[in-house]
Amino acid sequence: MTVIPPVDLTEQFKQIQTDVNAAVAEVLASGQYINGPVVESFAQAFGAYVGTQECVVCNSGTDALYLALRALDIGPGDEVITSSFTFIATAEAISATGATPVFVDIELDSFNLDVAQVEAAVSDRTRAIMPVHLFGRPVDMGPLLEIAARHELTVIEDCAQATGAQWQGKSVGSVGHVGCFSFFPTKNLGGCGDGGAITTNNSDLADTLRMLREHGSRVKYHHEAIGINSRLDALQAAILAVKLKHLDQWNRQRAQVAQRYDTLLANCHGIQRPQAPGFGQSVWNQYTLRLTQATASGEDRNRIQQLMRQAGVIAMVYYPLPLHLQPVYRHLGYQPGRLPQTELAAHQVLSLPMFPELDLARQKQVVQIFTEVLAEVMPKTAQCY
Structure with a gap:
């Protein structure tokens, strides 16, 4: 019996095997496996693809969400409005900062956050709205941005399942204040392991993100915040750079x-x-x-x-x-x-x-x-x- 799986990554690899093998071999020969020009080149290429001035890569989509929240100084006592119909990472990242996820119902025809119910969930503790572009379908961002503007809230787009999706001609991840992406293997742009990225047009925020992903350090061995180790390794960056072209x-x-x-x-x-x-x-x-x-x-x-x-x-x-x-x-x-x-x-x-x-x-x-x-x-x- 021939089994049809939910996703088959082997067929995709056959198309790009030669280019991937060459890219991986080049990284291995370089001896530079963390950070370096390959990682920076991919970050710039992905930011250009999304259409933002800044792109900070990290080691997972979960970390992308967590780092974005941390860089925005969201933590204990704060609330973030999001969907309950999504993978745990969305809410988990909120909780990991000490903030509280506030769940809003979805639209049955889209499975996305019901934007019409968002404003009623806003309280004096709300700091951000985190819409999830579920299953590759963008949320209708227009009314959501209007709500955010009225209440001075930040919009953090969870784009884990929607790399390349567009809202009114703009790529998701460039519409809100911050976009968070996953490069988990089954995603539209997936690596051969974990990976993530954060996109924004705020250069100060990007600088804070880079500091936090490097153990809270801008200068080696000098630490100004409690950060984490969340670097995209060069092998994944090289593979993703090949796949981005396709x-x-x-x-x-x-x-x-x-x-x-x-x-x-x-x-x-x-x-x-x-x-x-x-x-x-x-x-x-x-x-x-x-x-x-x-x-x-x-x-x-x-x-x-x-x-x-x-x-x-x-x-x-x-x-x-x-x-x-x-x-x-x-x-x-x-x-x-x-x-x-x-x-x-x-x-x-x-x-x-x-x-x-x-x-x-x-x-x-x-x-x-x-x-x-x-x-x-x-x-x-x-x-x-």
Whole structure:
């Protein structure tokens, strides 16, 4: 049985293997594995790609968020508004500074932060808003920036899943005050290990970021703050520099994969297909359906996922338990039902395999298995014709 994985990095590597091997060999021969010209060159290239004056690279997307918050002097007693429907790193970075995440519900059609509910969550302790461009789809930043301006708040974009996405012609990460990126291998621009970047047009902030990522030091062995060790190593920078040249093409291929899914699933009832934003461009890190008739317990969705896996298609669930209901955030007092759209999505979402090299034949196989399983698990409420 041929298994179709959620993402296949081996096919991408075959395209660029010669260039990657050469870049890695050059770094190894140089003997300079931390910082140095290769790292700085990639930082400048990535900043130019995003469209910001400054780019500070670091060792993970989580650290990018944490460092951005620290550089903005956000800490104990402060609040940061964000989404509960995202990976733990978003809120974890807030908590790591001593600040408190304040969770706002999502829009079911986009899975992104419901901007209309943000202003009601602002308090006298709010310092920042952290929108997440989930699954590659940009948040509608216009009204969010207006709210931030009214209340003198900083907007920190979590762009981990959306490298290359655009809002009104601007790349995410250049729209708010700060952009935070992840180079985890499964991201649109992924390394062969962890990595991250922070983009901004504020040179003073960038200087503080560089200091904090180097153990709080601008001058070697002189430390002015408690920082961390968060440097992107030269091997990852060299690999990412090669891959950056291909990113736009890979994102176009992802859009083609998404369009084919739309066509193949056009006659399916009982599902909500992901929608492209009218105000920007998604880069389709995931192709995430919502099973609109699935049980609120998640049992139907979980059964569909299980049967698909048995048939050779690995679909993923991002995310089965929203952050406001995670054990680690029990002390914040959120009760089930507090964020109804978020909780419904957590029980109904299913992400089909998505990567640039996914061809039509395998997509047809994915859709055939999905529709057969859907008819078996939910015969009265969801059908494909």
